[in-house]
Amino acid sequence: MRLVLDNADLYLAGMATTVALTLLSFSAALVIGTVVAAFRVSPVPPLRTAGTLWVETVRNTPLTVLMVLFFFGFTKLGIQYSAFTSAVIVLSAYTSTFVAETVRSGINSVAKGQAEAARSLGLTFPQVLVRVILPQAFRTVVAPLGSVFIALIKNSSIASVISVVDLTEVADRLNNDTARPVAVFLGAGMAYLLLTLPSGFLVGVLERRVAIKR
Amino acid sequence: MGEPLVVATQVNKWFGPLHVLKDVDLTVEKGEVVVVLGPSGSGKSTLCRTLNRLEPIDSGTIEIDGVALPDEGKALAKLRSDVGMVFQSFNLFAHKTVLQNVTLGPVKVRKVARQEARERGMKLLERVGIADKADRYPAELSGGQQQRAAIARALAMNPKVMLFDEPTSALDPEMIKEVLDVMLELAAEGTTMIVVSHEMGFARSAARKVAFMDEGRIVEVASPDRFFEDPQSARARDFLAKVLAH
Ligand SMILES: Nc1ncnc2c1ncn2[C@@H]1O[C@H](COP(=O)(O)OP(=O)(O)OP(=O)(O)O)[C@@H](O)[C@H]1O
Numbered sequence: 001m002r003l004v005l006d007n008a009d010l011y012l013a014g015m016a017t018t019v020a021l022t023l024l025s026f027s028a029a030l031v032i033g034t035v036v037a038a039f040r041v042s043p044v045p046p047l048r049t050a051g052t053l054w055v056e057t058v059r060n061t062p063l064t065v066l067m068v069l070f071f072f073g074f075t076k077l078g079i080q081y082s083a084f085t086s087a088v089i090v091l092s093a094y095t096s097t098f099v100a101e102t103v104r105s106g107i108n109s110v111a112k113g114q115a116e117a118a119r120s121l122g123l124t125f126p127q128v129l130v131r132v133i134l135p136q137a138f139r140t141v142v143a144p145l146g147s148v149f150i151a152l153i154k155n156s157s158i159a160s161v162i163s164v165v166d167l168t169e170v171a172d173r174l175n176n177d178t179a180r181p182v183a184v185f186l187g188a189g190m191a192y193l194l195l196t197l198p199s200g201f202l203v204g205v206l207e208r209r210v211a212i213k214r
Numbered sequence: 215m216g217e218p219l220v221v222a223t224q225v226n227k228w229f230g231p232l233h234v235l236k237d238v239d240l241t242v243e244k245g246e247v248v249v250v251l252g253p254s255g256s257g258k259s260t261l262c263r264t265l266n267r268l269e270p271i272d273s274g275t276i277e278i279d280g281v282a283l284p285d286e287g288k289a290l291a292k293l294r295s296d297v298g299m300v301f302q303s304f305n306l307f308a309h310k311t312v313l314q315n316v317t318l319g320p321v322k323v324r325k326v327a328r329q330e331a332r333e334r335g336m337k338l339l340e341r342v343g344i345a346d347k348a349d350r351y352p353a354e355l356s357g358g359q360q361q362r363a364a365i366a367r368a369l370a371m372n373p374k375v376m377l378f379d380e381p382t383s384a385l386d387p388e389m390i391k392e393v394l395d396v397m398l399e400l401a402a403e404g405t406t407m408i409v410v411s412h413e414m415g416f417a418r419s420a421a422r423k424v425a426f427m428d429e430g431r432i433v434e435v436a437s438p439d440r441f442f443e444d445p446q447s448a449r450a451r452d453f454l455a456k457v458l459a460h
């Protein structure tokens with residue numbers, strides 16, 4: 001415990017990086033995932049195929065592999081992103097597939113009559129989706145999206161494999177210096193809990209606030 | 215009067231192997247109220263839904279005000295905006311207030327200014343008797359109120375024709391009248407209406423024509439008086455005997 005407290009500044013900096021990775025990636029993943037979900041329910045077959053391909057390939061590849069491939073692969077191609085930017089891109093892409101599947105299940109849970117009523121008013125497919133279906137779909141998937149968010153907080157630790165100095169990387173380096181893995185990683189674990197537990201609580205609050213009366 | 219507004223010609227529709235609409239011909243003139251009757255499963259809802267292409271048809275043609283129903287896309291959306299539809303299960307947008315339900319179409323499809331849409335929406339809600347519910351969510355309304363809101367939502371588009379698919383079937387008896395009253399008023403004002411309904415009283419007092427369907431065919435089209443007093447087909451006699459027995 002002393003060891004952790006003595007290095008509180010390092011842990012805090014690592015937490016800040018973890019939070020930044022998570023928030024940036026989640027925002028992007030929400031946008032990408034929603035678009036992909038829209039593709040997957042669209043009446044246009046090529047869009048549906050593209051959406052399915054994206055989800056199935058990205059989701060079914062280990063995050064570590066994606067992280068390393070993207071960071072070193074693009075460097076090889078002469079495109080250089082910083083480790084942090086690379087991590088955000090890869091985490092966004094990876095998380096977008098889970099967001100897409102979650103949002104799609106939300107879309108499927110909206111009663112068919114809602115879309116029919118919207119179409120009969122003369123709304124176009126994108127309008128039906130944006131004005132009628134998605135607002136209801138999101139409300140029903142707040143809890144599973146919350147789980148995706150919490151998974152992302154934890155998944156962001158994979159950024160350490162490309163040396164982004166997040167919580168995990170901080171702990172890793174401290175461990176290299178001190179050779180006290182248990183104390184060092186207990187500290188990291190508690191720091192992660194400080195992020196994940198309140199997130200879970202906030203998700204619960206949000207879920208109750210946006211619930212649709214039926 | 216006399217000008218055809220909805221013209222279905224030799225319409226056929228299959229659900230897989232099931233032939234649900236068979237060579238259906240139907241003409242509805244401007245200002246006319248047509249009530250569609252028939253036993254369960256005879257294709258009434260399907261016919262209603264093909265008229266704004268919620269269900270595509272396999273052969274035949276459907277014209278609304280002289281324009282053939284286009285394929286899915288912008289043109290179809292535009293045409294649908296001229297065809298009001300009222301569903302058995304109301305289908306009000308659950309996440310929007312009653313007034314927002316009514317203004318969505320005018321604002322997003324007709325590009326009416328929000329304020330103007332709200333004012334016209336309130337007038338429509340007054341007309342159907344639920345102005346005091348404008349800021350409530352659908353789930354907070356009774357079935358009869360929800361259906362009146364749904365009618366107001368459809369009317370807000372100033373449609374050329376209104377389709378009703380069993381608008382009172384999901385309602386408790388005491389709420390049926392409040393919805394039928396609104397519909398009778400619309401009919402009296404000369405709204406063109408196609409109504410799938412088993413409400414014989416409504417058919418008698420509002421319909422100019424009754425179309426009787428059985429097994430995917432329109433078997434008989436007649437004035438309500440003639441249809442109820444002297445149905446021509448055995449099927450219709452059979453149907454009326456069953457319905458009127460209740
Ligand atoms: N989406 C669908 N897929 C497959 N079959 C369908 C579908 N919708 C309707 N049908 C079938 O088509 C036939 C006609 O159905 P439809 O709903 O038009 O009848 P209806 O006259 O409206 O009956 P009801 O009075 O019970 O509402 C029925 O046999 C029905 O089971």
Ligand SMILES: [Mg+2]
Nearest residue numbers: 258259260380
């Ligand atoms: Mg029906």
